[in-house]
Amino acid sequence: DQQVKQNSPSLSVQEGRISILNCDYTNSMFDYFLWYKKYPAEGPTFLISISSIKDKNEDGRFTVFLNKSAKHLSLHIVPSQPGDSAVYFCAASEEGNFGNEKLTFGTGTRLTIIP
Amino acid sequence: DTEVTQTPKHLVMGMTNKKSLKCEQHMGHRAMYWYKQKAKKPPELMFVYSYEKLSINESVPSRFSPECPNSSLLNLHLHALQPEDSALYLCASSKNRDPLNEQFFGPGTRLTVL
Numbered sequence: 066d067q068q069v070k071q072n073s074p075s076l077s078v079q080e081g082r083i084s085i086l087n088c089d090y091t092n093s094m095f096d097y098f099l100w101y102k103k104y105p106a107e108g109p110t111f112l113i114s115i116s117s118i119k120d121k122n123e124d125g126r127f128t129v130f131l132n133k134s135a136k137h138l139s140l141h142i143v144p145s146q147p148g149d150s151a152v153y154f155c156a157a158s159e160e161g162n163f164g165n166e167k168l169t170f171g172t173g174t175r176l177t178i179i180p
Numbered sequence: 181d182t183e184v185t186q187t188p189k190h191l192v193m194g195m196t197n198k199k200s201l202k203c204e205q206h207m208g209h210r211a212m213y214w215y216k217q218k219a220k221k222p223p224e225l226m227f228v229y230s231y232e233k234l235s236i237n238e239s240v241p242s243r244f245s246p247e248c249p250n251s252s253l254l255n256l257h258l259h260a261l262q263p264e265d266s267a268l269y270l271c272a273s274s275k276n277r278d279p280l281n282e283q284f285f286g287p288g289t290r291l292t293v294l
Contacts, residue, residue, distance in 0.1 A: 107287050111282040154222060
């Protein structure tokens with residue numbers, strides 16, 4: 066049972082344009098969401114997060130949007146740069162719920178930025 | 181130092197071997213994690229240690245035995261593994277178990293069981 070889903074296994078975007086990565090979740094107990102970026106032969110690197118009390122969080126070129134009613138979040142990268150080419154994982158957890166702090170990861174989306 | 185290191189980077193072992201994976205961090209983090217990642221799958225949590233005590237075991241078979249000898253080190257002892265245990269094993273650490281604290285991941289150990 067995949068509780069966090071990333072339905073697009075891959076995405077190609079022209080350099081300078083906007084990259085939009087999507088993530089859906091089914092567990093209504095999730096209330097904290099994170100995006101991780103992973104290069105080959107490296108562990109995932111934290112990118113940006115959002116708590117369910119917000120619907121948007123922005124950090125430089127990265128913005129995460131959360132639609133709680135649709136159980137959907139998205140990561141926007143603008144402008145996209147060649148160094149953004151990586152696999153992006155969406156992850157979810159239950160905020161402040163000690164004992165249930167495990168991260169549940171999505172299956173990942175491979176983003177390729179075309180120069 | 182904001183790095184989580186893992187050794188070895190690659191490991192090939194037979195089903196009767198005993199080996200250990202090591203993870204180290206010097207960020208003063210008190211929560212440490214083992215994840216398993218199969219090809220084209222997301223990382224899956226195996227164990228969580230909090231203040232050197234095992235807090236979560238995600239129903240992992242006993243052929244995987246974690247150990248946290250001190251606050252900086254996390255080991256994963258392997259014995260009598262199966263070929264299907266071949267995967268990337270990722271270690272992570274965070275300030276504490278609060279989910280709001282970012283988890284820092286190491287580069288992983290790629291394990292092949294023959």
